[in-house]
Amino acid sequence: MEKQERKVSMAVVKRLPRYYRYLSDLLKNDITRISSKTLSQRMGVTASQIRQDLNCFGGFGQQGYGYNVASLYKEIGNILGVDKAYTTIIIGAGNLGMALAKHNNFEKRGFRLIGMFDVKQELIGQKMRGFEIKHMDELPAFMKKYRPHIGILAVPKEGVTVVAQKLVELGIKGLWNFSYVDLRMIGEVEVENVHLSDSLMTLSYKINQK
Amino acid sequence: MEKQERKVSMAVVKRLPRYYRYLSDLLKNDITRISSKTLSQRMGVTASQIRQDLNCFGGFGQQGYGYNVASLYKEIGNILGVDKAYTTIIIGAGNLGMALAKHNNFEKRGFRLIGMFDVKQELIGQKMRGFEIKHMDELPAFMKKYRPHIGILAVPKEGVTVVAQKLVELGIKGLWNFSYVDLRMIGEVEVENVHLSDSLMTLSYKINQK
Structure with missing residues (x-):
């Protein structure tokens, strides 16, 4: 498909x-075709929502025939850019940074971690996925050599703005921010902020309504 | 306010x-009143969106006078149930579980971690926030005694359904699931699934569109 x-x-x-994710699971279970109805039951959304969403990309489903799982999976992957093999680095090798570094799913989704940085002397040199954790002082040279696409920010809230600004200056393309503060887009650099406690509060709301 | x-x-x-979160920051900076316009600039959403959202709860803002930050903060907190002092336990003391356990923001938001469980012998007995990590075998007795509200699932994907089911049987009220699989609501028990890679893929999409 072009x-x-x-x-x-x-x-x-x-x-x-x-x-x-759901299509990936279907593929793993050797399911090659699926109707919007069956997919909707699995995903807990309406079939009409699925048709509407997937029709945005044109021509995947066929009436009475369903979706071709492999081609839909591939096409959505293309749209999401997971076929681009974007490389990532993590700033901050605390528990969260380590958890993110060891998270196999990111690699499975096509994102390759190529570096990890911190300032704490006891962390520098530790092995992680085939490379060593480096000091932040080595970041400029590393960025110049390897040109990673995505910077994952797992540093304390206080330091995040300075670190983000530095990464932007060094040519990062996107920032994935876990540092409990909303970063705005800096120049052309895209930002996704993750606020774990937002989801906890949503859960709390649901419990509280009972 | 009633x-x-x-x-x-x-x-x-x-x-x-x-x-x-934004109101909490305003309070910390001793800002006691704010107009929807100023709040909208800070948050990067439209003032009309803010008025619409906050009007759902009735009577907070006054024309030309703005919102009372403290009372709005308190009221939203009440709605979200953060005033209920819900207690949490974490199942899974790997890197992610540890990162979540050490995450100060949850306590700040009113959620108190009172226990942590794993099956790995080398983790049992380790100190965490004033208590010791316990073996999963001790979960039933613990649940009976302390009745925690929220179970935080930081276990591998393969084990999560069994663990979730067990927590439900033991009387948990809500599940906060990090285990890379969509859990559905079980009986009356509310579930919030966190899929970190979804947010990474959204970032990837934005970079890919450039």
Whole structure:
């Protein structure tokens, strides 16, 4: 399928990773075709929502025939850019940084961790996925040599703005921020902020409503 | 302000934690009143969105006068249930479990971690926030004695369904699941699934569109 220029709303984009995960599971279970109805039952959303979302990309489903799982998986992967083999580095080798570094799913999704940085002397030199944790002082040379795409920020809130600014100056393309503060887009650099406690508070809301 | 029964859409609910965070920061900076316009500039959303969202709860803002930060903060906290001092336990003391356990923000948001469980012998007995990591065999007795509200699942994907089922049988009220699989609500027990890679793929999409 030829890649086309597409405008997709962010609401749809934010649902795509979930489709991608479910399709990945279907493939693992050797399911090659699926109807929007069956997929909707598995995912707990309406079939009409699925058709509407996936029709944004045109021509995947066929009436009475269902979706070709492999081609839909591949196409959504293309849209999400997981076929680009984006490389990542993690700033901050505390527990969260370590958990993210050891998280196999990111590699499975096509993101390759190539470096990890901290300032704590006792962490420098520790082995992680075939490389050693480096001191932040080595970041400029590393960035120049390897040009990683995505900087994962797992540093304390206090330091995150300075670190983000430095990564931007050194040519990072995107920032994935876990540091409990909303970073805005800096120049052309895209940012995704993760606020774990938001999801905990949503759960708390649901419990509280009972 | 008297607490009322409210029906709020999940879309609004999911935005409330963000308001809560921003209001918390305003309070820390001794800002006692804020207009929807100023708040909208800080948060990067429209003033009309803010008015619409916050009007769901009725009577906070006054024309030309703005919101009372402290009372809005308190009210949103009440709605989210953070005033309930819900207690949590973590199942899985790997890197992610440890990162979550040491995450100060959850305590700040009113959630108190009271226990942590694993099956790996070398982890049992380790100190964490004033208690010791316990073996899963001790879970039933612990649940009976302390009745924690929220179970945080930081176990491998393969084990999560069994662990979730066990927690439900033992009377947990909600599950916060980090185990890379969508858990559905079990009986009356609420579930929030966290998929970190979804947010990474959203970032990847944005980079890929450039």
